[in-house]
């Protein structure tokens with residue numbers, strides 16, 4: 091399968107090049123030339139398939155031409171070493187718990203897949219010294235760092251906004267050492283993302299270093315996120331065995347920041363997944379909601395919220411959504427609706443849901459749950475993506491419910507390590523000089 095850029099000046103790019111480059115040279119995002127439909131027989135038997143089997147069928151549709159069967163199967167099975175259960179919360183609302191991976195956030199799926207695919211290409215071509223740059227608002231950094239930890243030939247640089255990620259999130263990528271370097275930037279997530287994007291466009295840097303991005307802009311991180319939408323559907327069918335595909339009326343609500351997760355859901359729909367409609371749930375950073383309302387896409391600086399992984403003022407994957415629907419505002423707003431919640435509304439939702447149902451939401455999932463509880467009709471079945479474990483936002487969540495919560499063992503382990511951090515100014519020249527000198531050291 092070949093990939094083209096959303097900026098349309100580049101096409102015919104191989105999967106390997108799209109994965110290694112991350113972003114196209116014209117600064118567009120890579121898109122597959124084709125989105126294959128899965129056959130009706132797939133949907134007829136999906137209830138009886140395991141998560142891995144479902145994911146492999148989806149992976150083959152995208153990557154089957156470029157990765158040998160056995161290798162792809164290993165990558166998929168190894169990536170999905172944990173479950174993504176669909177849990178009933180209340181009435182017709184279900185939580186798709188994406189936090190059972192090693193860093194307890196949904197980004198484990200894409201990050202683990204990408205690290206394995208990149209390793210496959212690097213080993214195949216005997217490459218060395220590949221530098222992965224990743225900007226994080228909290229969870230990407232840990233998922234990517236953990237996905238790549240100890241992988242030979244790859245060095246990961248995690249850029250994160252100083253003081254704007256939770257202490258637990260910070261531990262998950264600053265305590266690893268080995269081939270992982272954590273860079274604390276004196277700025278916001280958008281600044282980190284800008285530094286990474288500028289690095290890819292910098293000729294001198296790219297002639298001296300092999301750079302790749304592991305942000306959700308990378309196709310190898312972004313496409314695998316489609317896997318669990320199909321698995322959610324399979325589980326919902328199993329819960330309602332008497333309902334037909336149409337009667338299921340599946341509504342999917344995705345807490346969104348950079349819009350990679352929801353875009354993967356839109357791809358799943360294009361592949362034939364029967365989704366009635368999508369909801370993009372935002373915190374106060376509501377650029378997408380404003381686009382739906384006005385037809386104008388107007389990025390603005392992000393504002394900090396308690397759902398910090400969604401503090402994004404210029405969602406990268408918006409370009410993919412536009413491309414997918416040929417820029418049609420009408421089409422986009424017919425498929426996706428939007429909501430935006432304040433910190434007070436998010437807190438209120440966590441507290442009420444916990445009181446009423448005993449289910450503990452994290453601040454991101456809370457946006458999803460709230461949107462469903464406000465807009466679902468009786469016939470519909472709503473699934474929100476619970477994108478991280480609530481304990482990742484310990485102080486916030488404990489304050490809201492007024493109770494101590496248990497910290498999963500996996501998280502406790504991270505908190506024991508010693509942090510190793512390099513602080514940089516929010517300035518491209520400093521970042522560039524740092525990369526050039528760090529890369530020299532790594533080569534030795």
Ligand SMILES: *Cc1c(COP(=O)(O)O)cnc(C)c1O
Nearest residue numbers: 229347348349350351399477478
């Ligand atoms: C990254 C993240 C999001 C936003 O996902 P996007 O794909 O960037 O829209 C939501 N919730 C959590 C917990 C995250 O880590």
